Amino acid sequence: MFTLMAYIWLITGGLLEPVWVLALKRSNNFKDKKWTVITIFFVVLSPFFLSLAMKEIPVGTAYAVWTGIGAIGATVLGIFLYKESVERKRLFFIFLIIVGAVGLGLGGV
Numbered sequence: 205m206f207t208l209m210a211y212i213w214l215i216t217g218g219l220l221e222p223v224w225v226l227a228l229k230r231s232n233n234f235k236d237k238k239w240t241v242i243t244i245f246f247v248v249l250s251p252f253f254l255s256l257a258m259k260e261i262p263v264g265t266a267y268a269v270w271t272g273i274g275a276i277g278a279t280v281l282g283i284f285l286y287k288e289s290v291e292r293k294r295l296f297f298i299f300l301i302i303v304g305a306v307g308l309g310l311g312g313v
Contacts, residue, residue, distance in 0.1 A: 207260060210256070210257045210259065210260040210261050211257070211261070211309075213253045213254075213256040213257040214253070214254065214257035214261060214266055214269055214270060215273065216253045217249075217250045217251065217252070217253030217254040217256075217257065217270055218250075218254075218269065218270045218271075218272070218273025218274055218277070219273060219277060220246050220249055220250040220253065221250045221270065221271070221273060221274025221277060221278070222274055222277030222278040222281050223246045223250070224242075224243050224245075224246035224247045224250060225274070225278045226278070226281055226285070227239050227242040227243040227246060228243045230242075231243050250270075250274075254266060254267070254270045257270075264308070265308045265309060268304065268305060268308050269305045269308060269309060272301045272302070272304065272305040273305070275301060276298055276301055276302070279294065279298060280298075
């Protein structure tokens, strides 16, 4: 049984994942110093929280959930911030990521 705190660290790290991805886009290939610093900060912070979660959650489960949250977050933010397309196929595969992450999480209980 994992503690609630491990899942909080994991979710926090996952939510910070798309932050650095979006900051990377805004950094304009690291030409904008402010966004470059923000990118680097969150590139370090997100895996730091993942590492805290992996003290209790198996590495495969933690990594899959972390990347899943990041992928979904980046996709959703891309849709809202950059008017990226919303297609049924995209939504279906986002759903599959969620199902897989939840399944891995339940498998470890």
